[in-house]
Amino acid sequence: MKSPADILSRGLAEHLFSAERELIPDIDDYYEMELAFYENQLFDDQELVRNAAYFARVGDSVTRHFQMCAGESLRLPEHSSSRLKSFFEKNIFRTGYATHGLFPYRGKFHPQMVKGILNVMGLKPGDTVVDPMMGSGTVAVEATLMGINSLGFDASPFCRFMAQTKLDALTMPLRRARKAVDNADAVFEYFGKRGSPISGRKPARTAHLHYADEVMEEPAEYLTGGLRPPKGSDRETAETFGFLLLAYLDAAGYSERSTRKTPIDQFRAILDRYVFVADKIQMFLLQDHAALGLARVSQGDARSMPIADASADGILFSPPYSFAIDYLDNDAFHLNYLGVDVEQLQESMVGLRGKSLPEKFEFYQEDMKRVIAECSRVLKRGKFCTIIVGTNNNQIGKILKQSPSEVEGLDEMLVRMGQETGLSLIRTMQRSIIGMSNTMRREQILLLQKK
Numbered sequence: 001m002k003s004p005a006d007i008l009s010r011g012l013a014e015h016l017f018s019a020e021r022e023l024i025p026d027i028d029d030y031y032e033m034e035l036a037f038y039e040n041q042l043f044d045d046q047e048l049v050r051n052a053a054y055f056a057r058v059g060d061s062v063t064r065h066f067q068m069c070a071g072e073s074l075r076l077p078e079h080s081s082s083r084l085k086s087f088f089e090k091n092i093f094r095t096g097y098a099t100h101g102l103f104p105y106r107g108k109f110h111p112q113m114v115k116g117i118l119n120v121m122g123l124k125p126g127d128t129v130v131d132p133m134m135g136s137g138t139v140a141v142e143a144t145l146m147g148i149n150s151l152g153f154d155a156s157p158f159c160r161f162m163a164q165t166k167l168d169a170l171t172m173p174l175r176r177a178r179k180a181v182d183n184a185d186a187v188f189e190y191f192g193k194r195g196s197p198i199s200g201r202k203p204a205r206t207a208h209l210h211y212a213d214e215v216m217e218e219p220a221e222y223l224t225g226g227l228r229p230p231k232g233s234d235r236e237t238a239e240t241f242g243f244l245l246l247a248y249l250d251a252a253g254y255s256e257r258s259t260r261k262t263p264i265d266q267f268r269a270i271l272d273r274y275v276f277v278a279d280k281i282q283m284f285l286l287q288d289h290a291a292l293g294l295a296r297v298s299q300g301d302a303r304s305m306p307i308a309d310a311s312a313d314g315i316l317f318s319p320p321y322s323f324a325i326d327y328l329d330n331d332a333f334h335l336n337y338l339g340v341d342v343e344q345l346q347e348s349m350v351g352l353r354g355k356s357l358p359e360k361f362e363f364y365q366e367d368m369k370r371v372i373a374e375c376s377r378v379l380k381r382g383k384f385c386t387i388i389v390g391t392n393n394n395q396i397g398k399i400l401k402q403s404p405s406e407v408e409g410l411d412e413m414l415v416r417m418g419q420e421t422g423l424s425l426i427r428t429m430q431r432s433i434i435g436m437s438n439t440m441r442r443e444q445i446l447l448l449q450k451k
């Protein structure tokens with residue numbers, strides 16, 4: 001028998017990995033260690049340095065993930081609580097890097113986990129990954145940084161806008177956005193005039209906005225008028241406009257939830273943070289020589305995607321948790337601001353069709369069946385479709401008037417639907433969701449392979 005001292009004198013990571021391969025700090029969860037283990041098995045040294053999510057160093061080389069995350073995570077205001085500061089410090093390698101933090105979209109993926117999953121699905125630079133329900137575009141941003149091409153779809157035009165803005169912010173010139181930080185009042189005024197006012201604030205009609213016009217240029221109202229750039233606008237104008245507008249909508253969202261700060265103060269702080277994070281990742285990309293992937297994000301329906309059969313090297317997505325989050329309700333301000341017909345949109349949103357809860361659940365199943373069949377159609381043989389889904393059998397039990405232990409969980413339902421369309425379950429990983437207000441305590445990472 002081996003002596004306990006021999007075993008205990010080396011940590012788990014030392015048992016699992018060679019001394020040359022050093023893990024990222026703060027790996028706390030089982031699923032993270034699991035993904036690190038698979039990365040270690042699948043990747044040679046060079047691949048680890050290029051794209052690993054869970055390694056900090058390989059021999060003398062510091063990994064790209066470590067480099068792009070390291071340093072100050074956010075420029076938090078002086079008066080921020082130490083709890084908030086330590087939260088950001090702790091999540092620097094998980095969520096607090098690149099442009100992922102630009103908008104607090106609910107139900108958003110954990111970016112580092114996305115990177116790990118793309119790796120264990122066998123995706124390589126130059127391959128193409130699809131996210132049929134991209135939300136804020138975490139997969140597209142992460143794939144781009146890894147040199148993987150991506151196609152993202154979401155029924156909501158706000159999601160398309162958000163995802164595009166996060167992608168643009170990786171490379172767009174920041175000159176004018178920086179200038180906007182010094183003129184935040186004028187920019188705030190400009191957007192306030194063009195949409196519903198932030199609660200409690202009357203839209204200003206007379207203010208003369210020399211500066212804002214200079215930043216946005218004439219008339220830059222394309223987002224409210226059909227989501228197309230104005231004629232003659234150059235790319236920098238469109239990208240700057242989107243960046244500032246996202247910061248404005250972010251501030252509007254905060255102001256609806258909290259009155260601790262005035263909306264303009266909120267906007268100033270958020271814009272300052274946006275410029276800081278974009279600047280940080282751009283500085284990294286400037287000295288990094290790896291090619292970025294190409295991303296195309298569109299408004300579209302996951303139930304019928306404009307993609308050829310057997311063309312995707314991988315699919316990664318998370319379906320709407322229809323019963324926990326009403327995305328349209330959540331984004332009401334933003335959708336109204338963009339001039340979207342919310343009632344019409346509701347008809348194409350998975351999870352929101354139908355009136356009563358049982359009817360909604362019925363439609364949800366029908367729609368998800370179509371989404372899974374569509375995933376199977378576009379995926380190449382032998383490749384993976386990964387679905388991340390929370391379980392909430394209590395809720396389903398209530399809807400079906402059955403005991404929670406008897407109902408089929410959403411994860412089981414999706415695995416069954418996959419099986420019916422040629423996708424077989426290869427592995428399930430579990431992830432706990434931290435957060436007191438979250439009704440779902442566990443998420444399943446389901447890796448399905450097209451046979």
Ligand SMILES: C[S@@+](CC[C@H](N)C(=O)[O-])C[C@H]1O[C@@H](n2cnc3c(N)ncnc32)[C@H](O)[C@@H]1O
Pocket residue numbers: 105106107108109132133134135136137138139153154155156159300301302303317318319320321327348349350351
């Ligand atoms: C859980 S969220 C995805 C979050 C995303 N993984 C992220 O990182 O932000 C699910 C998304 O599905 C979208 N959705 C709902 N019905 C859809 C449909 N028919 N086609 C495409 N997307 C849809 C919702 O708008 C929502 O953004």
